[in-house]
Amino acid sequence: MTGIEKIFYCIIFVVSLLFFFLNSKQKRTKLPKLRITNSRGESLDKLLQEKKGQTLSSNQKAILTNNLGIYYWLPEEITQPWEERILSFLASFPITYMKKNIATEEMKTIVAAEACLLIVNRNLSDYRHLKVIHLWEDEIKDNKNVRGSASRNEINLSWKFLKESVTNARDGHNLILHEFAHLIDFADDGIAQSIPVSRFSGKFKKWERLVDEEHKKLMNAYNSGKNYSIRAYGGYESINGNKPEIFSCGTSAFFERGARLKRESPEIYKAFKEFYKLDPATWKKRIV
Numbered sequence: 001m002t003g004i005e006k007i008f009y010c011i012i013f014v015v016s017l018l019f020f021f022l023n024s025k026q027k028r029t030k031l032p033k034l035r036i037t038n039s040r041g042e043s044l045d046k047l048l049q050e051k052k053g054q055t056l057s058s059n060q061k062a063i064l065t066n067n068l069g070i071y072y073w074l075p076e077e078i079t080q081p082w083e084e085r086i087l088s089f090l091a092s093f094p095i096t097y098m099k100k101n102i103a104t105e106e107m108k109t110i111v112a113a114e115a116c117l118l119i120v121n122r123n124l125s126d127y128r129h130l131k132v133i134h135l136w137e138d139e140i141k142d143n144k145n146v147r148g149s150a151s152r153n154e155i156n157l158s159w160k161f162l163k164e165s166v167t168n169a170r171d172g173h174n175l176i177l178h179e180f181a182h183l184i185d186f187a188d189d190g191i192a193q194s195i196p197v198s199r200f201s202g203k204f205k206k207w208e209r210l211v212d213e214e215h216k217k218l219m220n221a222y223n224s225g226k227n228y229s230i231r232a233y234g235g236y237e238s239i240n241g242n243k244p245e246i247f248s249c250g251t252s253a254f255f256e257r258g259a260r261l262k263r264e265s266p267e268i269y270k271a272f273k274e275f276y277k278l279d280p281a282t283w284k285k286r287i288v
């Protein structure tokens, strides 16, 4: 074998090794495919039953206490149902980082914990249409300046932005609560119109009226230069006349500015209270 041939075979060997390594890495980062079936809600609620009595690891608890501002405002009686839901959530929904299966335990625990606050007194089947949560370093890919988005099956979140938004529990803005509220709004009919109950529910008309009234109230407040418990983005109206942000911005305000929302808009506060089966206006900061 000549020297040139030796070099040639060496290059072939290195290239093959590299190909094998990349290929096996790709397999490792492949995501599980999730199929949505009619019975998905039932199996999610069954899983939640199976997790009864289970608690988070000490590492997961430390992630919550170190990162979530709202942690210190939560009443003690919701800790157990909250942890059961977080564990069920983590076992049910894939969470990616930059579309790869490399999200850290910190990332997954923070997302699951905030998402499960919304359903701490409800069922996991609220998320029956969810297939995947994608986390992005900052902006969401192909969506310039967008830090969060939700469809019926998918949530996209900016990791940088969500980390900031979960730290402050009293500014009325929380990216994860906001996007998962959209998911709940989508679940019943595939439409985000701020009515989280089905068209066949006896409460549909009431929600419809409340959303219109709240939208007017919010627009009047900001148009006259005043501040309001629900942030101004809640006034966004889509081309077809839907007002999708009242429920999601209202949800953030309900959890993070409950007392103020109750004072400024008691009827919408009451509707949220009945829906989420929680009363954040009464929560007091505790020393843990």
Ligand SMILES: [Zn+2]
Pocket: 178, 182, 244, 245, 248
């Ligand atoms: Zn929104």
